[in-house]
Amino acid sequence: MNAICQRPFRQALDRLRASGLRPTRQRLALAKLLFDGCDRHVTAETLHSEASSANIRVSLATVYNTLHQFTEAGLLREIVVDAGRSYFDTNTSEHHHFFNERNGMLADIPGSDVVLTQLPKPPDGMTIRRVDVIVRVDG
Amino acid sequence: MNAICQRPFRQALDRLRASGLRPTRQRLALAKLLFDGCDRHVTAETLHSEASSANIRVSLATVYNTLHQFTEAGLLREIVVDAGRSYFDTNTSEHHHFFNERNGMLADIPGSDVVLTQLPKPPDGMTIRRVDVIVRVDG
DNA sequence: GTGTTTGCAAAGTGTTTGCAATTTA
DNA sequence: TAAATTGCAAACACTTTGCAAACAC
Numbered sequence: 001m002n003a004i005c006q007r008p009f010r011q012a013l014d015r016l017r018a019s020g021l022r023p024t025r026q027r028l029a030l031a032k033l034l035f036d037g038c039d040r041h042v043t044a045e046t047l048h049s050e051a052s053s054a055n056i057r058v059s060l061a062t063v064y065n066t067l068h069q070f071t072e073a074g075l076l077r078e079i080v081v082d083a084g085r086s087y088f089d090t091n092t093s094e095h096h097h098f099f100n101e102r103n104g105m106l107a108d109i110p111g112s113d114v115v116l117t118q119l120p121k122p123p124d125g126m127t128i129r130r131v132d133v134i135v136r137v138d139g
Numbered sequence: 140m141n142a143i144c145q146r147p148f149r150q151a152l153d154r155l156r157a158s159g160l161r162p163t164r165q166r167l168a169l170a171k172l173l174f175d176g177c178d179r180h181v182t183a184e185t186l187h188s189e190a191s192s193a194n195i196r197v198s199l200a201t202v203y204n205t206l207h208q209f210t211e212a213g214l215l216r217e218i219v220v221d222a223g224r225s226y227f228d229t230n231t232s233e234h235h236h237f238f239n240e241r242n243g244m245l246a247d248i249p250g251s252d253v254v255l256t257q258l259p260k261p262p263d264g265m266t267i268r269r270v271d272v273i274v275r276v277d278g
Numbered sequence: 279g280t281g282t283t284t285g286c287a288a289a290g291t292g293t294t295t296g297c298a299a300t301t302t303a
Numbered sequence: 304t305a306a307a308t309t310g311c312a313a314a315c316a317c318t319t320t321g322c323a324a325a326c327a328c
Contacts, residue, residue: 113259120252126278139265
Protein backbone atom coordinates (compact mmCIF):
# COMPACT_ATOMS: atom_id res chain seq x y z
CA MET A 1 0.00 0.00 0.00
CA ASN A 2 1.22 3.45 -0.85
CA ALA A 3 1.91 5.35 2.33
CA ILE A 4 1.01 8.58 0.58
CA CYS A 5 -2.54 7.39 0.22
CA GLN A 6 -2.88 5.69 3.55
CA ARG A 7 -6.04 6.59 5.35
CA PRO A 8 -7.02 6.60 8.99
CA PHE A 9 -7.13 3.21 10.60
CA ARG A 10 -10.60 1.68 10.99
CA GLN A 11 -11.89 3.81 8.21
CA ALA A 12 -13.33 0.77 6.47
CA LEU A 13 -15.27 -0.23 9.55
CA ASP A 14 -16.46 3.29 10.19
CA ARG A 15 -17.67 3.67 6.66
CA LEU A 16 -19.72 0.51 6.90
CA ARG A 17 -21.27 1.51 10.18
CA ALA A 18 -22.05 4.98 8.91
CA SER A 19 -23.82 3.46 5.94
CA GLY A 20 -25.88 1.10 8.02
CA LEU A 21 -24.23 -1.90 6.43
CA ARG A 22 -23.41 -4.74 8.79
CA PRO A 23 -19.66 -5.07 8.95
CA THR A 24 -19.48 -8.68 7.91
CA ARG A 25 -16.16 -10.34 7.31
CA GLN A 26 -16.61 -10.02 3.54
CA ARG A 27 -17.70 -6.41 3.46
CA LEU A 28 -14.99 -5.41 5.82
CA ALA A 29 -12.32 -7.13 3.79
CA LEU A 30 -13.56 -5.62 0.54
CA ALA A 31 -13.87 -2.20 2.13
CA LYS A 32 -10.26 -2.43 3.27
CA LEU A 33 -9.10 -3.35 -0.19
CA LEU A 34 -11.09 -0.50 -1.65
CA PHE A 35 -10.63 2.30 0.84
CA ASP A 36 -7.43 1.77 2.78
CA GLY A 37 -5.15 2.95 -0.02
CA CYS A 38 -5.18 5.32 -2.94
CA ASP A 39 -8.34 5.94 -4.88
CA ARG A 40 -8.94 3.24 -7.41
CA HIS A 41 -11.06 1.78 -10.16
CA VAL A 42 -12.22 -1.80 -9.95
CA THR A 43 -14.51 -4.20 -11.68
CA ALA A 44 -16.22 -7.06 -9.90
CA GLU A 45 -13.71 -9.43 -11.46
CA THR A 46 -10.61 -7.46 -10.53
CA LEU A 47 -11.79 -6.98 -6.96
CA HIS A 48 -12.73 -10.62 -6.63
CA SER A 49 -9.38 -11.87 -7.85
CA GLU A 50 -7.58 -9.35 -5.69
CA ALA A 51 -9.48 -10.70 -2.71
CA SER A 52 -8.55 -14.23 -3.69
CA SER A 53 -4.90 -13.28 -3.93
CA ALA A 54 -5.13 -11.83 -0.46
CA ASN A 55 -6.65 -15.09 0.79
CA ILE A 56 -9.99 -13.47 1.41
CA ARG A 57 -12.75 -15.95 0.79
CA VAL A 58 -15.60 -14.10 -0.97
CA SER A 59 -17.87 -15.30 -3.71
CA LEU A 60 -18.17 -13.32 -6.90
CA ALA A 61 -21.88 -12.89 -6.23
CA THR A 62 -21.07 -11.23 -2.94
CA VAL A 63 -18.56 -8.97 -4.64
CA TYR A 64 -21.29 -7.84 -7.03
CA ASN A 65 -23.76 -7.34 -4.20
CA THR A 66 -21.22 -5.46 -2.16
CA LEU A 67 -20.18 -3.17 -4.99
CA HIS A 68 -23.80 -2.22 -5.52
CA GLN A 69 -24.49 -1.74 -1.85
CA PHE A 70 -21.41 0.46 -1.52
CA THR A 71 -22.54 2.42 -4.55
CA GLU A 72 -26.03 2.94 -3.13
CA ALA A 73 -24.46 4.02 0.12
CA GLY A 74 -22.40 6.60 -1.72
CA LEU A 75 -19.07 4.95 -0.95
CA LEU A 76 -18.47 4.16 -4.59
CA ARG A 77 -19.42 5.61 -7.91
CA GLU A 78 -20.25 3.46 -10.88
CA ILE A 79 -18.70 4.44 -14.19
CA VAL A 80 -20.02 3.32 -17.53
CA VAL A 81 -17.34 3.37 -20.18
CA ASP A 82 -17.68 -0.02 -21.72
CA ALA A 83 -20.82 -1.84 -22.74
CA GLY A 84 -20.51 -5.15 -21.02
CA ARG A 85 -18.40 -4.29 -17.99
CA SER A 86 -19.04 -2.13 -14.94
CA TYR A 87 -16.33 -0.10 -13.29
CA PHE A 88 -16.48 1.32 -9.81
CA ASP A 89 -14.49 4.28 -8.56
CA THR A 90 -13.58 4.89 -4.94
CA ASN A 91 -13.36 8.58 -5.72
CA THR A 92 -16.92 9.80 -5.39
CA SER A 93 -16.15 13.46 -5.80
CA GLU A 94 -16.92 15.34 -8.98
CA HIS A 95 -14.42 14.41 -11.63
CA HIS A 96 -14.16 12.77 -15.04
CA HIS A 97 -12.22 9.99 -16.73
CA PHE A 98 -9.77 8.92 -19.33
CA PHE A 99 -10.53 5.55 -20.79
CA ASN A 100 -8.21 3.47 -22.92
CA GLU A 101 -10.35 1.01 -24.81
CA ARG A 102 -7.33 -0.95 -25.91
CA ASN A 103 -6.38 -2.12 -22.44
CA GLY A 104 -9.43 -1.19 -20.38
CA MET A 105 -7.47 1.24 -18.22
CA LEU A 106 -9.46 3.94 -16.54
CA ALA A 107 -7.85 7.05 -15.05
CA ASP A 108 -9.20 10.03 -13.21
CA ILE A 109 -9.03 13.45 -14.74
CA PRO A 110 -8.37 16.03 -12.06
CA GLY A 111 -11.59 17.96 -11.51
CA SER A 112 -10.39 21.24 -12.85
CA ASP A 113 -8.96 19.83 -16.06
CA VAL A 114 -12.35 19.51 -17.68
CA VAL A 115 -14.46 22.60 -17.72
CA LEU A 116 -18.02 22.53 -18.88
CA THR A 117 -18.93 26.11 -19.44
CA GLN A 118 -22.49 25.58 -20.33
CA LEU A 119 -24.95 22.88 -19.53
CA PRO A 120 -27.83 22.10 -21.85
CA LYS A 121 -31.41 22.44 -20.72
CA PRO A 122 -32.79 18.94 -20.14
CA PRO A 123 -35.90 17.83 -22.06
CA ASP A 124 -39.43 18.53 -20.75
CA GLY A 125 -39.80 17.80 -17.05
CA MET A 126 -36.40 16.26 -16.52
CA THR A 127 -33.61 17.25 -14.23
CA ILE A 128 -29.92 16.65 -14.59
CA ARG A 129 -28.70 13.97 -12.25
CA ARG A 130 -25.10 13.81 -13.34
CA VAL A 131 -22.77 14.71 -16.14
CA ASP A 132 -20.20 12.14 -17.18
CA VAL A 133 -17.30 13.11 -19.36
CA ILE A 134 -15.25 10.28 -20.81
CA VAL A 135 -12.14 11.12 -22.74
CA ARG A 136 -11.32 8.10 -24.86
CA VAL A 137 -7.66 7.76 -25.54
CA ASP A 138 -5.46 5.69 -27.77
CA GLY A 139 -1.88 4.72 -27.58
CA MET B 140 -41.35 8.89 -41.96
CA ASN B 141 -41.09 12.57 -41.15
CA ALA B 142 -40.91 14.54 -44.36
CA ILE B 143 -38.74 17.12 -42.61
CA CYS B 144 -36.02 14.55 -42.23
CA GLN B 145 -36.39 12.85 -45.54
CA ARG B 146 -33.12 12.36 -47.31
CA PRO B 147 -32.21 11.95 -50.94
CA PHE B 148 -33.55 8.85 -52.55
CA ARG B 149 -31.09 5.97 -52.88
CA GLN B 150 -28.95 7.34 -50.15
CA ALA B 151 -28.93 4.01 -48.38
CA LEU B 152 -27.58 2.28 -51.46
CA ASP B 153 -25.00 4.96 -52.09
CA ARG B 154 -23.78 4.81 -48.54
CA LEU B 155 -23.23 1.10 -48.77
CA ARG B 156 -21.39 1.35 -52.06
CA ALA B 157 -19.22 4.17 -50.80
CA SER B 158 -18.28 2.05 -47.81
CA GLY B 159 -17.39 -0.97 -49.87
CA LEU B 160 -20.16 -2.99 -48.27
CA ARG B 161 -22.08 -5.23 -50.65
CA PRO B 162 -25.61 -3.96 -50.82
CA THR B 163 -27.27 -7.17 -49.79
CA ARG B 164 -30.99 -7.27 -49.21
CA GLN B 165 -30.47 -7.19 -45.45
CA ARG B 166 -27.96 -4.36 -45.36
CA LEU B 167 -30.01 -2.30 -47.74
CA ALA B 168 -33.16 -2.76 -45.72
CA LEU B 169 -31.43 -1.89 -42.46
CA ALA B 170 -29.71 1.09 -44.05
CA LYS B 171 -33.07 2.38 -45.23
CA LEU B 172 -34.54 2.04 -41.77
CA LEU B 173 -31.55 3.81 -40.30
CA PHE B 174 -30.79 6.53 -42.79
CA ASP B 175 -33.90 7.38 -44.78
CA GLY B 176 -35.51 9.40 -41.98
CA CYS B 177 -34.53 11.56 -39.07
CA ASP B 178 -31.41 10.82 -37.09
CA ARG B 179 -32.02 8.12 -34.56
CA HIS B 180 -30.70 5.92 -31.80
CA VAL B 181 -31.13 2.19 -31.98
CA THR B 182 -30.04 -0.94 -30.22
CA ALA B 183 -29.67 -4.25 -31.99
CA GLU B 184 -32.95 -5.35 -30.46
CA THR B 185 -34.95 -2.27 -31.41
CA LEU B 186 -33.66 -2.35 -34.96
CA HIS B 187 -34.33 -6.04 -35.27
CA SER B 188 -37.88 -5.77 -34.08
CA GLU B 189 -38.46 -2.74 -36.25
CA ALA B 190 -37.28 -4.77 -39.21
CA SER B 191 -39.62 -7.58 -38.26
CA SER B 192 -42.55 -5.19 -38.04
CA ALA B 193 -41.69 -3.98 -41.52
CA ASN B 194 -41.68 -7.57 -42.75
CA ILE B 195 -37.97 -7.51 -43.34
CA ARG B 196 -36.49 -10.91 -42.68
CA VAL B 197 -33.15 -10.42 -40.89
CA SER B 198 -31.61 -12.44 -38.14
CA LEU B 199 -30.53 -10.77 -34.95
CA ALA B 200 -26.97 -11.93 -35.59
CA THR B 201 -26.98 -10.11 -38.90
CA VAL B 202 -28.32 -6.99 -37.23
CA TYR B 203 -25.39 -7.10 -34.82
CA ASN B 204 -22.92 -7.68 -37.62
CA THR B 205 -24.43 -4.93 -39.70
CA LEU B 206 -24.42 -2.39 -36.89
CA HIS B 207 -20.74 -3.06 -36.34
CA GLN B 208 -19.90 -2.91 -40.01
CA PHE B 209 -21.77 0.36 -40.36
CA THR B 210 -19.95 1.68 -37.33
CA GLU B 211 -16.56 0.70 -38.72
CA ALA B 212 -17.52 2.32 -41.99
CA GLY B 213 -18.33 5.54 -40.16
CA LEU B 214 -22.03 5.42 -40.95
CA LEU B 215 -22.93 4.99 -37.32
CA ARG B 216 -21.49 5.93 -34.00
CA GLU B 217 -21.64 3.66 -31.01
CA ILE B 218 -22.66 5.23 -27.72
CA VAL B 219 -21.91 3.69 -24.36
CA VAL B 220 -24.34 4.84 -21.73
CA ASP B 221 -25.41 1.60 -20.19
CA ALA B 222 -23.28 -1.35 -19.21
CA GLY B 223 -24.91 -4.26 -20.92
CA ARG B 224 -26.52 -2.60 -23.91
CA SER B 225 -25.07 -0.92 -26.96
CA TYR B 226 -26.68 2.05 -28.62
CA PHE B 227 -25.94 3.27 -32.11
CA ASP B 228 -26.52 6.78 -33.38
CA THR B 229 -27.07 7.69 -37.01
CA ASN B 230 -25.78 11.13 -36.23
CA THR B 231 -22.02 10.77 -36.55
CA SER B 232 -21.21 14.42 -36.17
CA GLU B 233 -19.77 15.86 -33.00
CA HIS B 234 -22.45 16.06 -30.36
CA HIS B 235 -23.36 14.69 -26.96
CA HIS B 236 -26.26 12.97 -25.25
CA PHE B 237 -28.96 13.02 -22.65
CA PHE B 238 -29.65 9.64 -21.18
CA ASN B 239 -32.61 8.70 -19.04
CA GLU B 240 -31.69 5.59 -17.12
CA ARG B 241 -35.24 5.06 -16.02
CA ASN B 242 -36.59 4.35 -19.48
CA GLY B 243 -33.43 3.93 -21.55
CA MET B 244 -34.21 6.94 -23.73
CA LEU B 245 -31.29 8.58 -25.42
CA ALA B 246 -31.48 12.05 -26.94
CA ASP B 247 -29.01 14.21 -28.79
CA ILE B 248 -27.77 17.41 -27.27
CA PRO B 249 -27.31 20.01 -29.96
CA GLY B 250 -23.59 20.45 -30.54
CA SER B 251 -23.33 23.96 -29.20
CA ASP B 252 -25.23 23.26 -25.99
CA VAL B 253 -22.27 21.60 -24.34
CA VAL B 254 -19.09 23.56 -24.30
CA LEU B 255 -15.86 22.04 -23.13
CA THR B 256 -13.56 24.94 -22.61
CA GLN B 257 -10.54 23.00 -21.74
CA LEU B 258 -9.40 19.53 -22.55
CA PRO B 259 -7.07 17.66 -20.21
CA LYS B 260 -3.69 16.51 -21.35
CA PRO B 261 -3.86 12.75 -21.90
CA PRO B 262 -1.46 10.49 -19.99
CA ASP B 263 2.04 9.69 -21.32
CA GLY B 264 2.08 8.84 -25.00
CA MET B 265 -1.66 8.81 -25.50
CA THR B 266 -3.81 10.83 -27.80
CA ILE B 267 -7.44 11.79 -27.42
CA ARG B 268 -9.64 9.82 -29.76
CA ARG B 269 -12.98 11.15 -28.66
CA VAL B 270 -14.74 12.94 -25.86
CA ASP B 271 -18.13 11.67 -24.79
CA VAL B 272 -20.37 13.74 -22.61
CA ILE B 273 -23.39 12.03 -21.15
CA VAL B 274 -25.90 14.08 -19.24
CA ARG B 275 -27.87 11.67 -17.10
CA VAL B 276 -31.36 12.87 -16.44
CA ASP B 277 -34.19 11.89 -14.19
CA GLY B 278 -37.88 12.42 -14.35
C1' DG C 279 -17.79 -20.03 -60.15
C1' DT C 280 -15.71 -17.59 -56.26
C1' DG C 281 -15.69 -15.09 -52.38
C1' DT C 282 -18.98 -12.77 -49.33
C1' DT C 283 -22.82 -12.77 -46.46
C1' DT C 284 -26.51 -14.86 -43.95
C1' DG C 285 -29.01 -17.56 -40.43
C1' DC C 286 -29.12 -20.66 -37.04
C1' DA C 287 -27.94 -22.53 -32.92
C1' DA C 288 -24.41 -22.90 -29.74
C1' DA C 289 -21.15 -20.73 -26.96
C1' DG C 290 -19.49 -16.74 -24.42
C1' DT C 291 -19.40 -12.82 -21.18
C1' DG C 292 -20.75 -10.24 -17.44
C1' DT C 293 -24.37 -9.95 -14.12
C1' DT C 294 -28.41 -11.25 -11.22
C1' DT C 295 -31.29 -14.34 -8.58
C1' DG C 296 -33.38 -18.16 -5.55
C1' DC C 297 -32.66 -20.37 -1.71
C1' DA C 298 -30.55 -23.11 2.00
C1' DA C 299 -26.87 -22.51 5.18
C1' DT C 300 -24.37 -19.23 7.87
C1' DT C 301 -23.47 -15.21 10.36
C1' DT C 302 -24.49 -10.91 12.93
C1' DA C 303 -26.67 -8.28 16.46
C1' DT D 304 -33.40 -16.07 18.07
C1' DA D 305 -34.57 -13.14 14.40
C1' DA D 306 -33.07 -10.79 10.62
C1' DA D 307 -29.44 -9.98 7.45
C1' DT D 308 -25.90 -11.90 4.63
C1' DT D 309 -23.43 -15.37 2.08
C1' DG D 310 -22.32 -18.89 -1.50
C1' DC D 311 -23.57 -21.73 -4.87
C1' DA D 312 -25.48 -22.87 -9.05
C1' DA D 313 -28.81 -21.82 -12.15
C1' DA D 314 -30.83 -18.29 -14.76
C1' DC D 315 -30.27 -14.06 -17.35
C1' DA D 316 -29.54 -10.50 -20.98
C1' DC D 317 -26.85 -9.27 -24.47
C1' DT D 318 -23.42 -10.33 -27.81
C1' DT D 319 -20.30 -13.17 -30.61
C1' DT D 320 -19.00 -17.24 -33.24
C1' DG D 321 -18.76 -21.55 -36.31
C1' DC D 322 -20.29 -23.31 -40.15
C1' DA D 323 -23.35 -24.84 -43.92
C1' DA D 324 -26.52 -22.80 -47.13
C1' DA D 325 -27.65 -18.72 -49.89
C1' DC D 326 -26.27 -14.81 -52.35
C1' DA D 327 -23.68 -11.02 -55.04
C1' DC D 328 -20.65 -10.07 -58.50
